[in-house]
Amino acid sequence: MNLEIKSLQFSLNNDAKDYLNKKIERIRNAENMIVDMIITIKKEKDFNAEASVNFRWGVSIHVKETDFELTKAIDKMIDKLEAKITKEKEKVKEKR
Numbered sequence: 001m002n003l004e005i006k007s008l009q010f011s012l013n014n015d016a017k018d019y020l021n022k023k024i025e026r027i028r029n030a031e032n033m034i035v036d037m038i039i040t041i042k043k044e045k046d047f048n049a050e051a052s053v054n055f056r057w058g059v060s061i062h063v064k065e066t067d068f069e070l071t072k073a074i075d076k077m078i079d080k081l082e083a084k085i086t087k088e089k090e091k092v093k094e095k096r
Contacts (some may be wrong), residue, residue: 001037010043016070023078030085033092039077041070049077063082 003063005020012020027034035054042048050064061084063074067075 004036004038004040006040008040008042012041015060016074019082022072023074026078027082029068029088033089034085041073044090047073051074051077051081053081053085055088059090061085061088 003024008081016080024037025044033055035056037054040048042050046066046068047070048064048066052060052062052064054060055081061081063077063080063084065073065080067073067076
């Protein structure tokens with residue numbers, strides 16, 4: 001799995017990167033099904049956390065969350081991403 005993390009309009013400090021990497025560990029069980037994951041965190045009035053995931057079989061999913069706190073935006077995004085990945089895994093299992 002290729003992982004790319006971008007921050008726009010601010011620089012992501014090491015603590016935030018470590019926090020994000022720790023949260024990404026929750027979806028490592030699907031790592032063999034994911035080709036790449038691009039995470040973008042943008043700072044405007046609040047933090048926008050977005051993730052795009054491309055699966056081996058050509059399906060792409062995209063999630064976006066917003067919060068005034070960076071860690072809460074990351075948490076919400078990872079929760080939603082984990083749910084969508086699980087749903088996609090179930091779809092693939094049903095087709096087999």
